[in-house]
Amino acid sequence: MGKDSQHREADNEHNPQRALWQAVLMQAAEDAIYGASLSAASKTRQHRIAATKAARAWLTTPSRDLAEVCHLAGLEPQAVMEHMRKQIAQAPTPEELVSRRKPPKPKPAPKPPKPKAPTHYTLGDETLTVEQWAERAGIAPATIQSRLSKGWPLAKALTSRRGQHLSPARTWRRGSPPVTITHAGMTLTVQQWAERTGLSIHTIKARRWKGWPTERVLSPLVRRRVGKTQEAEAA
Known part of the structure; x- marks a missing residue:
């Protein structure tokens, strides 16, 4: 590839128009190597054979149309033709291609998951x-x-x-120092309050986590009105 072509390729690296013409060449190459796809213009066997032969002829024979498409795609027409001649020489005949399914395109390798912090x-x-x-x-x-x-x-x-x-x-x-609770002028540990009130350490801690006031936390019984009756419950 000459310097002018390299310069043109660098200038058009993100050119969507150029990518479009490259896709045109890629589709023609796939039709030539794997056989024409089942489109409206090639839904019969004979139409697909003719379309495959036409794609091969277009990609291997010098023409103004091919030169223009290659130019718009940023590729050298001669290099494209030489590459396609080698590929087509190793490919099955159009008659053989249309008799079997087109091989699926290889799926891109999945990206490894990003490590989670x-x-x-x-x-x-x-x-x-x-x-x-x-x-x-x-x-x-x-x-x-x-x-x-x-x-x-x-x-x-x-x-x-x-x-x-x-x-x-x-x-x-x-x-x-252990956690202490101050109430009624006395500062004691949770264990000491448990011994004094008869409550379990777990009950006192559970009440504190719920945000109860200290007086209620250390109350031996908590009464709750249910209808017209009252019932005692331990926290």
Whole structure:
């Protein structure tokens, strides 16, 4: 390819008009090598044979029409003709081509999926991935991920067994003070309030997660009106 053609190719790299003429040549090449497609003009066997022969003749014989199309497509007519002569020489005859189906075009290889960046979760002043939290809590990452997908808070998802939640301060930061609750002038730990009120640690924590006021959190019984009667329930 000469310098003028190279310069023209660089100038028209994103030219849709040029891409259109390249598609015309590509369709003609497919008809010549694989046999004319089943179009309205070639729906019979004889029409397809004639169309295949016409495509081969057009792509291998010098003509003003071929030269113009190649020029618009940014290709050298002589190079196109030489390439097509070699391809057609190795292809079956038009009669053989129309007697069998056109081979399917190879599908492009699927693009590998982009690696997904791990999601980080923050508890207190620590931000870790699910795998890192799982290693600390001794729980399978899939278990934590499943709980988070259900809308669980991170503190609740990081539990050793169902119904017992681990305190980040006491489990992961040795030496840090435990969580305390102040009520009626007394500041006690959750465990101490549980012993004083007769409630379980889990019940007190569950009420705090629900946003209950401290007085209600530490109330032994919570009464709820149902119709004209009242029933006592534990949280």
